[in-house]
Amino acid sequence: MPLIPDTGASPTAASRTQDEALLTIRNLSVDFSVEDRTVTAVQDVSLSVYPGRTCALVGESGSGKSVTALSILRLLPPEVARSKGEILFEGRDLARLDEKSLREVRGGRIGMIFQEPMTSLNPVHAIGRQIAESVLLHQPGVDAKARTLELLELVGIPDAASRLNSFPHQLSGGQRQRVIIAMALANNPVLLIADEPTTALDVTIQAQVLDLLKDLQRRLGMAILLISHDLGVVRHMADEVHVMREGRIVESGPRDDIFKNPGHPYTKTLLASTPSGRPDPLPEDAPLLIEASGVQVWFPQGKTLFGRPKSFIKAVTDAELFIRQGESLGVVGESGSGKTTLGLALLRLQSCRGVIDFDGERLSGMREGLLRSLRRNFQIVFQDPYGSLSPRMTVGQIVAEGLDAHRLATGTEREERIAEILEAVDLDPAAMHRYPHEFSGGQRQRISIARALILRPKFVVLDEPTSALDRTVQFQIVELLRGLQTRFGLTYMFITHDLALVRALCHRIVIMKEGRIVEQGATDAIFASPVQEYTRTLLAAALE
Structure with missing residues (x-):
């Protein structure tokens, strides 16, 4: 059953020509009240989005992209955010619309894909119920369960029928993002606001999702406002591009003009920034730091009358690997392949069967x-930076958690070490007195990295460490991690779908599929001559 019958554009879209804007933003400015001062996040932004076309907002973390998007549907907290300007949608100014009318627009005429999938989903409700709720709210006559199943299948959730009753924490990061996309598309919006829609997706599913969005756009005449730091996605999707820096649009134009002939120095810097180089060679006599065999993580599903599990989700099965001291190991595979579960098992953060040795222990x-x-010797940077940071703690308290737990520094020394590591991840040391909600997604990820690295551990698991970061900061983080590894002899496990990152940082690669390691070897060898067809598919999707 197709997601939307291919009967042409919707009546509203059909009556609106390609030259008539569906959404027009005029002179939008947004200020935030932070303690006793005012911070300007967006200043005099103007742009238009047209039916059947994709308008992209591109820029570094903190440039104002997401604030601009959230302002459209008035989703910023009114107690701290003040905005001015016009936001015209289908002839109405959303900035002055009453709440009842605005609720009809939210999730109905305008859908939104949020950047943080874990914080956008209710942890106490099954995903099927959450998608169905949106359907029933805007389409009361529709079979909500059938529609929900249809949406989950079309955004690539495997065995969708069995996942209707799953909770968000039971899904991988990429699967949660796909659920968010399904919710945004549930009511056939005429405008889709997509804030980093493929951040948590592996390369094969990313290609499928982008093709799905393009197909919906063609069939509905749907407009898309795309917010992204992934220039590959922007190049694939956008018709027009607006480049933002420090709250202002510094360059605008058709996609090909921006990519082929950028005019602003900042745009040129963005296009030139990408993880590059190769890791330093590993000494041949580098000792083993981690050795694992027979690692197995199965999650029971349901119970029989006798209390035995009816079935299992086989997240990891018979995993065997080793990591040498000073080495970087990349773990690559599709969402749900068991990458993160394997990393958690190695750190004893997830119960498992099998043998795991760390530095002789x-x-x-x-x-x-x-x-x-x-535990001070092995740390982790989690995939979801917002969900892993306590909203009630300051950045300084968060970063110093490890120091406090192991009683490694107090007083002035403690504050100096916090300031040092914040500077190392390109954050102002004064940020230690602020809270996570005051930072962009990329800045929150840097806080997470600082928290892990402040203990100078021997081994760090990095779960999608750059997925929420813009291109220039990705480059900075790659250089930071390289420098720390050389200086302190750190050992890394990178769990990622970013093969450019793997190539730049990793000595060896492990390829996972459906909970099993299907191929592993030296990075250059895997890229040059992959053995498995699945590996070839991953590389082809990433290198197109």
């Missing part, structure tokens, strides 16, 4: 008391 079976004393 057997972690598997070790008592929690003994394990706690070793």
Whole structure:
């Protein structure tokens, strides 16, 4: 059953010509009240979005892209945000619309894909119920369950029928993002605001989702406002591009003009920034730091009358790998392939079967008391930067959690170490007195990296460490991680779908599919001559 019958554009879109803007923003400015000062996030932004076309907003984290998008549907907290300007949608100024009319527009005429999938989903409700709620609100006569199943299938959720009753925490990061996309498309919007819509998706699903959005756009005459730091996605999707920096649009134009003949120095810098180079060679006699065999993580599903599991989700099965001291290992695969679960199991943050040795110590079976004393030696940067940061703690308190837990620094020394690591990840040390909600997605990810690195651990698991970062900051983080590895002899496991990052940073690659390691080897060898067809498919999708 197709998502939308291919009967041409919707009546509203059909009556509106390609030359008549569906959405027009005029002189939008947004100020935030932060303690006793005012911060201007957006200044005099003007742009138009046309039916059947994609308008992209591009820029670094903190440039004002997401604030501009949230302002359209008045989703910024009114107690701290003040905006001025016009936001004209289908002839009405959304900035002055009453709440009842605005609710009809939200999720109905305008759909939105949010950047943070975990914080956009209710943790206490199954995903099927959450999607159906949106359908029932705007289309009360539709079979909500059938529509929900249809949407989940079309955004690539495997075995969608069995996932209707799953909760957000039971899905991978990429699967949660696909659920958000399904919710945004549930009511056939004429305008879709997509804030980093493919950030958490692997390369094969990213291609499928982008093709799906383009197909919907063609069939509905749907307009798309795309917010992204991924210039590959922008090149693939956009018709017009607006480049933002420090709250202002510094360059605008057709996609080909921006990519082929950028005029502004900042645009040129963005286009030139990409992870590059190769990791420093690993000494041949580098000792083993981690060795694992027979690692298995199965999640029981349902119970029989006798209390036994009816079935299992086989997240990881018989994984075997090793990592040498000073090495970077990339773990690559589609969403749901078991990458993150494997990383959590190696750190004993997820119960598992099998044998795991770390620096001569057997972690598997070790008592929690003994394990706690070793934890300063291995740290993790989680995939969802907002969900992993406490909203009630300042940045300084968050970054210093490890120092406090292991009693490594107090007083002036503690504050100096916090300031040092914040500077290392390109954040102002004064940020230690602020809270996570005051930062962009990319800035929050840098806070997460700082929290992991402040202990100078031997081993760091980085779960999609640059997925929320813009291109220039990706480059900075790559250089930062390289420098720290050389200086302190750090060992990394990169869990990622970004093959450019893997090529730039990793000595070896592990390829996972459906919970199993299907191929592993030296990075250059895998890229040059992959053995498995699945590996070839991943590389082809990433290198198109």
